[in-house]
Amino acid sequence: xxxxxxxxxxxxxxxxxxxxxxxxxxxxxxxxxxxxxxxxxxxxxxxxxxxxxxxxxxxxxxxxxxxxxxxxxxxxxxxxxxxxxxxxxxxxxxxxxxxxxxxxxxxxxxxxxxxxxxxxxxxxxxxxxxxxxxxxxxxxxxxxxxxxxxxxxxxxxxxxxxxxxxxxxxxxxxxxxxxxxxxxxxxxxxxxxxxxxxxxxxxxxxxxxxxxxxxxxxxxxxxxxxxxxxxxxxxxxxxxxxxxxxxxxxxxxxxxxxxxxxxxxxxxxxxxxxxxxxxxxxxxxxxxxxxxxxxxxxxxxxxxxxxxxxxxxxxxxxxxxxxxxxxxxxxxxxxxx
Amino acid sequence: xxxxxxxxxxxxxxxxxxxxxxxxxxxxxxxxxxxxxxxxxxxxxxxxxxxxxxxxxxxxxxxxxxxxxxxxxxxxxxxxxxxxxxxxxxxxxxxxxxxxxxxxxxxxxxxxxxxxxxxxxxxxxxxxxxxxxxxxxxxxxxxxxxxxxxxxxxxxxxxxxxxxxxxxxxxxxxxxxxxxxxxxxxxxxxxxxxxxxxxxxxxxxxxxxxxxxxxxxxxxxxxxxxxxxxxxxxxxxxxxxxxxxxxxxxxxxxxxxxxxxxxxxxxxxxxxxxxxxxxxxxxxxxxxxxxxxxxxxxxx
Numbered sequence: 001x002x003x004x005x006x007x008x009x010x011x012x013x014x015x016x017x018x019x020x021x022x023x024x025x026x027x028x029x030x031x032x033x034x035x036x037x038x039x040x041x042x043x044x045x046x047x048x049x050x051x052x053x054x055x056x057x058x059x060x061x062x063x064x065x066x067x068x069x070x071x072x073x074x075x076x077x078x079x080x081x082x083x084x085x086x087x088x089x090x091x092x093x094x095x096x097x098x099x100x101x102x103x104x105x106x107x108x109x110x111x112x113x114x115x116x117x118x119x120x121x122x123x124x125x126x127x128x129x130x131x132x133x134x135x136x137x138x139x140x141x142x143x144x145x146x147x148x149x150x151x152x153x154x155x156x157x158x159x160x161x162x163x164x165x166x167x168x169x170x171x172x173x174x175x176x177x178x179x180x181x182x183x184x185x186x187x188x189x190x191x192x193x194x195x196x197x198x199x200x201x202x203x204x205x206x207x208x209x210x211x212x213x214x215x216x217x218x219x220x221x222x223x224x225x226x227x228x229x230x231x232x233x234x235x236x237x238x239x240x241x242x243x244x245x246x247x248x249x250x251x252x253x254x255x256x257x258x259x260x261x262x263x264x265x266x267x268x269x270x271x272x273x274x275x276x277x278x279x280x281x282x283x284x285x286x287x288x289x290x291x292x293x294x295x296x297x298x299x300x301x302x303x304x305x306x307x308x309x310x311x312x313x314x315x316x317x318x319x320x321x322x323x324x325x326x327x328x329x330x331x332x333x334x335x336x337x
Numbered sequence: 338x339x340x341x342x343x344x345x346x347x348x349x350x351x352x353x354x355x356x357x358x359x360x361x362x363x364x365x366x367x368x369x370x371x372x373x374x375x376x377x378x379x380x381x382x383x384x385x386x387x388x389x390x391x392x393x394x395x396x397x398x399x400x401x402x403x404x405x406x407x408x409x410x411x412x413x414x415x416x417x418x419x420x421x422x423x424x425x426x427x428x429x430x431x432x433x434x435x436x437x438x439x440x441x442x443x444x445x446x447x448x449x450x451x452x453x454x455x456x457x458x459x460x461x462x463x464x465x466x467x468x469x470x471x472x473x474x475x476x477x478x479x480x481x482x483x484x485x486x487x488x489x490x491x492x493x494x495x496x497x498x499x500x501x502x503x504x505x506x507x508x509x510x511x512x513x514x515x516x517x518x519x520x521x522x523x524x525x526x527x528x529x530x531x532x533x534x535x536x537x538x539x540x541x542x543x544x545x546x547x548x549x550x551x552x553x554x555x556x557x558x559x560x561x562x563x564x565x566x567x568x569x570x571x572x573x574x575x576x577x578x579x580x581x582x583x584x585x586x587x588x589x590x591x592x593x594x595x596x597x598x599x600x601x602x603x604x605x606x607x608x609x610x611x612x613x614x615x616x617x618x619x620x621x622x623x624x625x626x627x628x629x630x631x632x633x634x635x636x637x
Contacts, residue, residue, distance in 0.1 A: 014474075014477075017474060018474075018477055018478055018481050021474070021475070021477075021478030021481075022478060022481060022482065024478075025478065025479075025482070025487075026490065029490050029491055029494045030494065140619060140622050140623065140626070141615075141619060143566065143618075143622055144566060144570075144615055144618040144619035144622050145615050145618075146570050146573050146574065146577075146590070146611060146614045146615065146618070147570075147574070148574065148577050148590075148593065148611075149593065149607075149608070149611030149612075149614065149615065152593075152597065152600050152607060152608075152611070153608065153611075155600065156600055156601065156604055160600075160601045273483065274483070276483065277483035277484065277485050277486055280485060280486060280489070281485070281574055281577070281578070284578065295486070295489065296489075296578055299489055299493045299578070299579075299580060300579060302493065304493065304494070307489070307490050307493050308490060310486075311482070311486050311487065311489075311490040314482075314483055314486050315481055315482045315483070315486070315487075318481055318482065318483055319481045322481070
């Protein structure tokens with residue numbers, strides 16, 4: 001375990017540096033913008049002296065390093081500034097919108113795992129077969145479709161033509177705000193409240209965007225699983241297991257898959273981080289009230305505090321997931337220890 | 338000399354000059370590449386799109402900006418091969434001109450990013466020590482941001498438009514190249530041939546520029562080609578969100594965004610540019626896969 005302790009210590013040093021770098025990047029982006037933050041708040045009709053006073057109050061007359069120090073101090077206090085659009089603190093907004101994104105991304109992740117992993121395993125077991133080729137082509141198309149096109153076509157087919165799926169949004173109008181908010185995850189909240197109609201409605205609304213979002217991860221997960229499995233299946237211990245007369249299923253799942261599971265955890269963590277990114281466009285098309293939609297709506301309104309706050313939060317989640325993946329890998333794989 | 342370039346000259350076992358050896362090697366790679374059906378298909382599509390974009394003024398049947406409100410949202414016909422959009426503009430002509438924007442953005446990003454990533458990676462890998470630590474830490478910070486989100490924030494801070502979009506994508510695209518070039522440089526740094534060059538008195542910059550960087554090129558080319566597909570998607574995504582090319586411009590993502598509300602009835606209007614994005618992106622992926630098998634066999 002000593003190596004994993006050392007890895008943890010290394011992470012304790014490098015993660016704050018990375019986070020500081022993230023903050024510096026968002027700070028600098030906020031400073032290069034051509035929109036004057038004072039004018040954005042006061043409007044261009046405010047008298048000269050009010051503008052000058054506000055500039056001093058906001059600390060914008062200070063040198064950049066001091067402004068950055070102030071920015072970091074505010075971040076440490078969880079203060080991301082106020083959103084011009086909602087007039088709430090950005091931190092509050094993010095806390096309000098993030099659960100919807102987590103619900104969407106987690107569901108997509110589950111779908112992607114349940115389909116992607118078996119696809120990858122079977123493609124590897126029957127390498128070169130028709131199934132293998134179908135999976136390879138599927139993976140390539142999965143990587144090449146723009147997510148907004150897939151989302152729109154899915155709406156066209158499943159909502160407009162077939163009528164199988166409900167439309168956009170997170171719930172029908174009748175069910176909106178009917179369930180007390182506990183976790184912020186609508187499906188879980190309606191289950192807690194025992195409101196099964198609401199639960200069914202939430203699930204139906206969730207299925208389509210989650211399916212679209214999952215599509216891309218299915219491709220990635222299947223491709224990585226296939227590559228890992230091919231590697232594992234060529235090991236000599238597999239030949240030994242075959243020679244001992246073990247069943248094919250036992251060899252594939254217990255011996256080969258058991259050995260790649262650790263590496264797969266890393267892939268899954270990275271996939272989850274990628275899903276948060278894919279959620280930005282998916283949420284926009286499906287009017288899903290999550291962090292991604294918050295980000296794009298703020299973008300169109302030039303609400304920079306909100307944009308930078310959301311960017312920083314997504315970056316933070318990204319860093320933490322990467323770190324987790326790395327640590328799990330180090331702890332579970334004896335070869336790295 | 339020109340008449341000397343034959344198959345035999347290229348495949349000669351005992352090349353008489355450096356250029357003959359170099360061209361022979363390229364020819365052999367080409368022969369290997371030609372066997373990949375899917376990669377060849379990708380290459381053909383890319384060549385086709387490049388030619389069509391280059392000849393856009395000749396091929397377009399109408400002015401891509403010309404509005405004809407009497408013929409808005411018309412289905413495909415002889416006059417409008419792919420129909421018209423919400424302002425009666427000819428979709429086929431817009432699609433053809435849109436290829437110029439997409440390919441132009443891809444090219445601009447690659448030209449900005451590949452040399453920069455290569456330089457950062459080679460310098461970090463060859464210099465080692467503090468320079469390596471600092472450069473790689475900066476690389477990690479940019480890698481820590483999800484690409485689209487950072488690009489969005491960056492474009493929002495500047496002015497939405499093609500130039501900002503290119504710059505924003507470039508800002509998020511260089512770190513993987515730096516990582517890759519550094520890893521390659523590390524494998525060459527302590528080889529005998531580099532030591533030999535150093536003994537002859539070559540400067541560090543000469544070693545990096547003339548001897549190490551060229552060896553990193555093949556894996557860089559593979560990575561760039563595979564990346565082009567995601568650049569196409571990111572550029573279209575920015576256009577779709579209103580942060581890339583701006584509306585009158587026939588950029589494919591922006592075309593989809595403005596035609597989105599007609600999805601339910603005139604579904605082909607947003608679908609056709611979507612298909613174009615998909616085909617180009619897929620072609621880059623196929624091409625990259627084939628190139629990887631040929632140029633970088635240890636990766637596949």
